[in-house]
Amino acid sequence: MLLQEVLDGLAVEKNSVVVDATVGGAGHLREFADLLSEEGLLIGIDADPAALERAEEALPTTKATLLLIPGNFRDIRDHLEGREVTEVTHVLFDLGWSGFQLTAGRGFSFLVDEPLLMTYGTPGEETLTAKDIVNTLDEDKIADIIFAYGEERFARRIARAIVFSREEKEIETTKELATIVKHAVPVWYRHRKAHPATKTFQALRIAVNDELDALRDGLEGAAKVLAPGGRIAVITFHSIEDRIVKRFFESLQRDGIGKPLTKKPIAPSKEELVENPRARSAKLRVFVKS
Numbered sequence: 271m272l273l274q275e276v277l278d279g280l281a282v283e284k285n286s287v288v289v290d291a292t293v294g295g296a297g298h299l300r301e302f303a304d305l306l307s308e309e310g311l312l313i314g315i316d317a318d319p320a321a322l323e324r325a326e327e328a329l330p331t332t333k334a335t336l337l338l339i340p341g342n343f344r345d346i347r348d349h350l351e352g353r354e355v356t357e358v359t360h361v362l363f364d365l366g367w368s369g370f371q372l373t374a375g376r377g378f379s380f381l382v383d384e385p386l387l388m389t390y391g392t393p394g395e396e397t398l399t400a401k402d403i404v405n406t407l408d409e410d411k412i413a414d415i416i417f418a419y420g421e422e423r424f425a426r427r428i429a430r431a432i433v434f435s436r437e438e439k440e441i442e443t444t445k446e447l448a449t450i451v452k453h454a455v456p457v458w459y460r461h462r463k464a465h466p467a468t469k470t471f472q473a474l475r476i477a478v479n480d481e482l483d484a485l486r487d488g489l490e491g492a493a494k495v496l497a498p499g500g501r502i503a504v505i506t507f508h509s510i511e512d513r514i515v516k517r518f519f520e521s522l523q524r525d526g527i528g529k530p531l532t533k534k535p536i537a538p539s540k541e542e543l544v545e546n547p548r549a550r551s552a553k554l555r556v557f558v559k560s
């Protein structure tokens with residue numbers, strides 16, 4: 271996604287120390303690997319261990335030193351310090367889920383029937399899942415999540431339908447939830463282009479992974495380890511995330527730490543939109559440290 275735009279914005283050099291904080295399908299990582307020489311260091315982070323396994327297979331011949339770190343990018347500083355990396359020159363955050371995760375049985379898609387997990391990493395016994403949220407939180411809390419993180423106008427109706435339905439039977443799968451949502455919203459809303467459960471699923475995923483705070487923590491950590499002249503690029507997929515990035519870069523500018531590279535976010539080209547409809551909502555912002 272926004273591959274050339276990221277490469278232009280980051281301007282990686284052959285001896286750079288690059289962190290790809292969201293390895294995913296390793297698309298960006300592969301490009302960084304090609305740009306780096308033996309003097310370069312390439313660090314890949316992902317909460318999903320499967321993404322790192324794929325990256326290892328995708329990069330058997332990179333000249334740069336490669337470090338793959340399983341974990342949350344919100345702890346980027348600890349991850350780097352733990353590997354004795356004290357300064358980096360480039361960081362990329364390409365937020366959200368990767369195409370691989372849509373078919374990984376984690377419950378990100380309502381198009382296939384999967385358990386309602388929505389975690390990026392493999393969930394442990396203590397991990398909060400979307401199933402926990404819809405089956406245990408009270409109606410107001412569910413409505414607040416769907417409204418705040420999904421900007422869903424029918425959040426209250428959907429929350430009411432979820433609570434009504436779970437009294438009959440625990441909600442266990444994506445299709446069960448998608449059907450509940452579909453029947454909770456007005457008929458005209460069911461027949462729009464986007465599936466009526468799109469915003470509800472986005473909201474639950476954000477809540478399960480504490481995505482907004484993870485983004486804030488990740489950005490702060492990245493800004494701290496960034497070398498002078500270093501750059502951070504962030505690709506977001508909805509306005510809530512984009513606002514966080516915009517405000518964070520503005521706050522760094524106010525503090526004299528650096529400046530955003532462009533005032534407005536960069537959008538995908540028309541060609542990319544034809545090839546990849548998901549790119550529709552993607553926005554790229556780049557920050558340069560002084």
Ligand SMILES: C[S@@+](CC[C@H](N)C(=O)[O-])C[C@H]1O[C@@H](n2cnc3c(N)ncnc32)[C@H](O)[C@@H]1O
Binds near residue numbers: 295344390
């Ligand atoms: C959109 S994909 C990245 C795609 C990648 N840039 C590519 O070119 O293939 C996002 C990835 O970020 C990971 N991710 C999302 N939030 C994360 C977090 N807080 N910490 C670590 N990884 C995260 C997901 O597991 C997913 O693999």
